[in-house]
Amino acid sequence: MLENPEFEPEFYSKQISMMENRYSKIFKNWGINWEKYYTEVRYELRNRQYWIWVYLCGLEKFIQESGWIADNRKSKQKKDAENRIRRIIGDSLKIEEYIRSL
Numbered sequence: 001m002l003e004n005p006e007f008e009p010e011f012y013s014k015q016i017s018m019m020e021n022r023y024s025k026i027f028k029n030w031g032i033n034w035e036k037y038y039t040e041v042r043y044e045l046r047n048r049q050y051w052i053w054v055y056l057c058g059l060e061k062f063i064q065e066s067g068w069i070a071d072n073r074k075s076k077q078k079k080d081a082e083n084r085i086r087r088i089i090g091d092s093l094k095i096e097e098y099i100r101s102l
Helices: 007-031 034-044 049-056 057-068 076-090 092-101
Strands: none
Touching: 007 034, 007 057, 034 049, 034 076, 049 057, 049 076, 057 076
């Protein structure tokens, strides 16, 4: 599903860098540890640039709509992040594991 980006890798690198800077400041204002959150997200997304870019696009709006800031519960943040990651990755990792097992 989200395997083939339309642009060059440099585009994603630059966009990710800008979003990382922006979100680190936003998370600091919200009192949420950006480094810990983002490290876990990158690990779950297998450090694939395109998946990370997709995840970061619209993250601020998603967080505001999901109510993270109001209740600031770590379990809710983690669950919401996992759900977003699953929607981005889809069945890609299942298919990779299946192919490797052959």
